[in-house]
Amino acid sequence: MKFPGGLLVNNLGQVVVHAQTASDQLHLLMLQTARGELVSRQTLISDGDTLPDGQTIKKLGLASLNHSGDIAVAARLDNGQPAVYVDVHPGATARQAATTNSPLPGSDDSVLTNMFGDFELLHDGSLLLVAGFAQAGTPRALRGGQALIHLTSPGVSDQGRVLVRSGDSIPGSADTLGLIGMIDCDGRDPTFVHQGLAARPPLTNGQPTGDGRTLLLGGSFNSTSPKLLARGNAVEVTPVLARLVPEGSSTIGPRLNRYGQVACVIEKSGTDTLYLEGRALLTAGQLSPLGQPILGFSAPVVGPRDLVFGQLYTESGSELFVTNGQQSRTYLSTGIELQGKTIRTLAFGLVRDMVDDDGTLVCLVEFTNGSQSVLMGVPH
Amino acid sequence: MAINNPKTIPPTLVATDDPLSLCTGALALIKDVPVLPLGLSYNGTFFQYERKVAGFDRSVSGKYSLFFGLCGPSWATTANVKGTYGNGSGGGTEINLQLSDTLTEAGLVFGAAAGLDFSVSMTTWVHDFNFDVNVTADAVQLLFTLAQVLLGDKALVSRVSEKLPSVESSWGAFDSTSDNWAANDGQLSVNPAFSIPFNLWSLMLIADETSAIFGGLVVASNAVLDATLSSITIGPTFGLGVDLSVKMEQVLLNNVPYPITGFDGASSLTAQGPGAPPASISSIGFGFSQTPYFDFQLGLTAQLQLLQLLNFSASYTIDIAAGLPQLSFGTFSQTLEVPAGQLTLAYDVEFA
Numbered sequence: 001m002k003f004p005g006g007l008l009v010n011n012l013g014q015v016v017v018h019a020q021t022a023s024d025q026l027h028l029l030m031l032q033t034a035r036g037e038l039v040s041r042q043t044l045i046s047d048g049d050t051l052p053d054g055q056t057i058k059k060l061g062l063a064s065l066n067h068s069g070d071i072a073v074a075a076r077l078d079n080g081q082p083a084v085y086v087d088v089h090p091g092a093t094a095r096q097a098a099t100t101n102s103p104l105p106g107s108d109d110s111v112l113t114n115m116f117g118d119f120e121l122l123h124d125g126s127l128l129l130v131a132g133f134a135q136a137g138t139p140r141a142l143r144g145g146q147a148l149i150h151l152t153s154p155g156v157s158d159q160g161r162v163l164v165r166s167g168d169s170i171p172g173s174a175d176t177l178g179l180i181g182m183i184d185c186d187g188r189d190p191t192f193v194h195q196g197l198a199a200r201p202p203l204t205n206g207q208p209t210g211d212g213r214t215l216l217l218g219g220s221f222n223s224t225s226p227k228l229l230a231r232g233n234a235v236e237v238t239p240v241l242a243r244l245v246p247e248g249s250s251t252i253g254p255r256l257n258r259y260g261q262v263a264c265v266i267e268k269s270g271t272d273t274l275y276l277e278g279r280a281l282l283t284a285g286q287l288s289p290l291g292q293p294i295l296g297f298s299a300p301v302v303g304p305r306d307l308v309f310g311q312l313y314t315e316s317g318s319e320l321f322v323t324n325g326q327q328s329r330t331y332l333s334t335g336i337e338l339q340g341k342t343i344r345t346l347a348f349g350l351v352r353d354m355v356d357d358d359g360t361l362v363c364l365v366e367f368t369n370g371s372q373s374v375l376m377g378v379p380h
Numbered sequence: 381m382a383i384n385n386p387k388t389i390p391p392t393l394v395a396t397d398d399p400l401s402l403c404t405g406a407l408a409l410i411k412d413v414p415v416l417p418l419g420l421s422y423n424g425t426f427f428q429y430e431r432k433v434a435g436f437d438r439s440v441s442g443k444y445s446l447f448f449g450l451c452g453p454s455w456a457t458t459a460n461v462k463g464t465y466g467n468g469s470g471g472g473t474e475i476n477l478q479l480s481d482t483l484t485e486a487g488l489v490f491g492a493a494a495g496l497d498f499s500v501s502m503t504t505w506v507h508d509f510n511f512d513v514n515v516t517a518d519a520v521q522l523l524f525t526l527a528q529v530l531l532g533d534k535a536l537v538s539r540v541s542e543k544l545p546s547v548e549s550s551w552g553a554f555d556s557t558s559d560n561w562a563a564n565d566g567q568l569s570v571n572p573a574f575s576i577p578f579n580l581w582s583l584m585l586i587a588d589e590t591s592a593i594f595g596g597l598v599v600a601s602n603a604v605l606d607a608t609l610s611s612i613t614i615g616p617t618f619g620l621g622v623d624l625s626v627k628m629e630q631v632l633l634n635n636v637p638y639p640i641t642g643f644d645g646a647s648s649l650t651a652q653g654p655g656a657p658p659a660s661i662s663s664i665g666f667g668f669s670q671t672p673y674f675d676f677q678l679g680l681t682a683q684l685q686l687l688q689l690l691n692f693s694a695s696y697t698i699d700i701a702a703g704l705p706q707l708s709f710g711t712f713s714q715t716l717e718v719p720a721g722q723l724t725l726a727y728d729v730e731f732a
Contacts (some may be wrong), residue, residue: 005505005687006609018609019590026606063687080586082579115579115613117683118691131611134576144619145577146681166577166695179681182688253688267431296431299689318488347505350687364505 003372005350008065009362016044017374026060028073028088036360036378042090045073049063049092051085063088064121065353072097072121082116084129086155095155097127105149105160110135118182120352130180133165142331144179156265182253184352187263255352257302265297272296274323276308281325288312288319289330299349303359311348320348320363331377332363338375341367383474386464387657389633390721392664395458402489406454407714409486409624410672423495426614426682428695438502440692442614442682445495452488453672455624457716459483459561461664463648465633466657473657475631475638478648482560484568486624492579496614498601502686505608511601562643566628577681580615610686617679623672630667634658634715637667665717680706 004026006018015031026045032039050056061082062073071088104110115132122128126363129149145166152160168177252265263276273283274297284294292314300310309322317334334343348354348363355361359379366372397405426442459482468474498513557568581598586599605611630637631651638653683693 004607004609020607024603024607061611062609076582080582080589082582113576113578114582115577115681117611117613118685118688131578135579145575160385167608179683179693181683181691181693182685272430298682345505350505350689352688366505 001372002362003374005347005364006063007362007364007374008063008351008353009356009360010065010353011067011356011358012067012069013039013360014065014069015362015374016063016071017059018063028060028071030064030071030090031374033376036376044071044088044090045085045092045094048287051092051094051096053096055079055083055096057092062119062351064119066121066123066125067357068123068125070121070125072119072127074119078331080114084116084119084127084154086121086127088124096127097151097154098131098149103158104133104135104147104162105151105158106162107133109137117146117180120183120185122185125154126129126160127151128163128183128185130183147229148180148183178277184254184256195325252297253299253352255300255302257304258357261302261306263300263302263308265299274300275309276300276302276306276325279325281308281323282312284330288314289321289328290314290319290333291321292316298347301349301355301361303355303361304357305359307359308363309348309355311346318346320346320361331361331363332375338365338367338373341369341371344368382469383464383476384467386476388464389461389465389475389477389661389664391460391462392718392720392722393458394461394716394718396456396667396716398458400456400458400483400485402454402456402485402487403451406452406456407668407716409453409455409670410602426680427692431694438690439500440684441497441499442606442684442692442694443497443678444614444682454488455484455486455626455670457482457484458637465661468615468652472652472654473633473638475633475651476648477631477651478663479560480563480647483558484626486626494616496580498559498612498614499683500663500684502690510570511604513597513601561628562649563645563649565643565645566640566649567625567629568626569625575617575619575621577617577679578615579611579613583615610684610687613681613683613685615681617681619679621673624670626668626670628666629669629713630715632663632665632667632715633661634663635717637715661720664720665715667713667715669711669713 001018004018004020006016006028008016013033015033019027019029023025023029024302025047028044030044032041036117045057045060047057047059055260056078057075058078058080059076061076063071063073065071070086072084072086074082076083077083077099081100084097085094086097088094098112098116100112100114102112104112110133113132113134117130119127119129125341127150129151130146131149132146147165150160150162150163151158154160164177164180166177166179167244192242193322244293252267254262254264256262261277263274265272265274267273271284275279282297283293284296286294288294295313295315297313298311300308301308303322306324307322308324309320312319312321319330319333321328323329332343334346335376343365344362345366347365348361354363361377363375363377364372365375395405396407423445424443426444429439430439431437459479461477461479463475463477465473465475496513498511500512501510559568561568581602584594584598584600588594588596594597602612628640628649630639631649632638636653636655636658638651640649640651643649679695681693681695685689685691
């Protein structure tokens with residue numbers, strides 16, 4: 001059994017992991033832990049499963065786990081269409097939240113296309129989803145594109161609203177939003193962060209006339225606070241990148257903790273810097289906690305008490321570390337031995353929810369003998 | 381009202397072309413915008429990114445080539461016409477026409493060929509993430525199913541026989557009606573409209589799985605994506621908005637306009653104008669007024685996402701209007717007149 005990289009943990013000690021068998025079949029497993037010990041293991045859903053709605057899973061995608069134990073998973077169906085399912089339980093029971101041709105919330109003439117992107121299950125059971133939408137029937141107001149959608153009762157109704165979408169203006173900029181990349185949401189307080197791509201000027205003579213910029217954008221949504229609504233069903237969007245960090249390239253996923261703190265890795269002139277709320281914590285070129293010059297970072301995960309967990313790379317390997325900007329500590333590194341086996345590769349930060357609110361973390365390691373393990377680190 | 385000393389208007393095919401076409405002989409949908417087959421060719425780089433960090437190398441390049449064949453926007457109409465004309469009972473000239481076999485279309489004909497060249501090389505976790513894809517596709521064919529769902533029974537997009545260069549198939553995005561002008565008080569409206577961003581990759585995957593039209597290359601590349609819980613989204617955004625209302629206002633005899641005074645609600649109309657009726661007629665046609673709206677959106681998008689770790693994206697829109705004369709909206713008039721008595725393809729279009 002191999003682990004392709006999907007690994008999530010919540011405050012209930014539940015760990016959801018993707019596992020791949022020798023036949024390339026993907027399974028989504030639920031590991032129940034207590035104080036760092038494995039209590040039970042169940043298969044939730046697998047490639048080839050037929051769901052209660054009659055659809056068959058062709059290939060599982062990423063999953064999302066909230067602190068209530070709810071699980072959502074993306075999948076490509078046998079009919080080729082993408083879909084997101086919620087209420088995923090052992091025995092492949094799940095309810096479809098969205099797929100191609102699902103209605104776009106708040107619109108009676110638009111549907112979702114097969115252009116699905118990132119998604120996140122929030123702690124109240126609602127769902128954030130990036131999807132393309134197509135519009136028909138209103139010649140003078142055509143506006144197909146990509147939208148960040150909040151489905152308030154996914155799998156139950158189509159209720160929800162569009163938070164931002166292609167063509168929205170970007171405050172403080174003459175640009176408009178083109179595409180939406182990775183998202184995150186604190187889940188408790190209505191704040192979200194996402195990558196956005198400023199729309200490039202139109203092509204003329206076959207070539208782009210300007211440069212599209214990737215932006216890190218943030219916003220708030222709260223159905224009880226209509227004052228936040230900028231217009232229609234859109235909410236005000238604030239480019240947090242400009243507020244929090246210097247300009248640079250942001251291709252690595254932005255991360256948000258439950259207190260709304262944003263961590264990100266920004267590359268500028270070929271140098272990675274890890275930021276928390278605009279404060280530079282570590283920069284490539286500095287020494288790692290193990291004394292090696294840092295070459296770069298993977299995506300961070302924001303934990304409790306201003307702690308940022310991450311993986312850094314050095315000439316000699318990589319380290320799983322935690323930092324608050326003043327102090328840094330390495331938990332694991334390649335080359336060390338665990339239970340008689342030497343770690344060849346480790347992976348942390350591939351997905352968002354790899355640290356719970358108490359600082360319990362999960363990561364993947366591969367040993368020099370080729371075996372792989374899911375590790376859990378428990379604070380004490 | 382009776383026509384004194386009636387003379388015959390011989391059966392005539394008043395048509396923009398036969399068979400009806402939005403590419404040849406059609407009337408401009410928008411004033412001063414020519415109805416010409418247009419080839420729009422684009423190629424370039426979605427993104428080019430290379431970052432070497434030991435253990436976390438990533439190199440991504442995405443290139444595209446797109447060819448859009450476009451014909452229109454335009455509208456076209458055909459009707460078999462016959463009738464009488466002569467002195468009106470109140471003076472001047474009076475005309476009585478019967479229309480049959482009418483058909484009117486509006487919209488455009490298009491085709492698209494998409495070429496993709498993706499090269500991805502990454503080292504993350506334990507996977508060597510490498511693939512190189514270079515394929516082309518008949519993009520519109522893949523779009524078709526979704527458009528049908530969007531538009532329901534209206535079925536405003538369909539394969540057409542028009543031949544456009546450099547594309548495998550041509551498609552018409554249009555509305556049409558066979559309603560008789562006389563049955564609709566001389567008024568016809570068409571309004572095809574949709575905007576669709578679609579993921580060409582997933583549709584190409586289906587095509588490659590079912591018929592190996594890409595030689596299994598897309599299937600193999602997608603297996604790499606699946607193994608790393610990653611995804612590619614790539615494809616055009618296609619938008620079309622046409623809102624056209626046409627009013628038949630005049631009958632033309634020998635280039636002289638006679639305002640239409642009434643329709644019988646079925647297949648006949650009457651027109652009346654000052655002056656003596658012509659001794660004979662050499663041409664017959666109609667004058668129309670129209671209020672167009674036209675919006676044609678083309679966009680290109682590409683996104684590559686690896687887990688929740690890395691995201692590369694690019695988005696372009698294509699400014700179709702930049703290649704055309706300045707669009708002039710608002711109501712304007714056109715005429716369609718053909719030699720009387722001939723079932724001919726000849727036509728004469730003038731802007732009023």
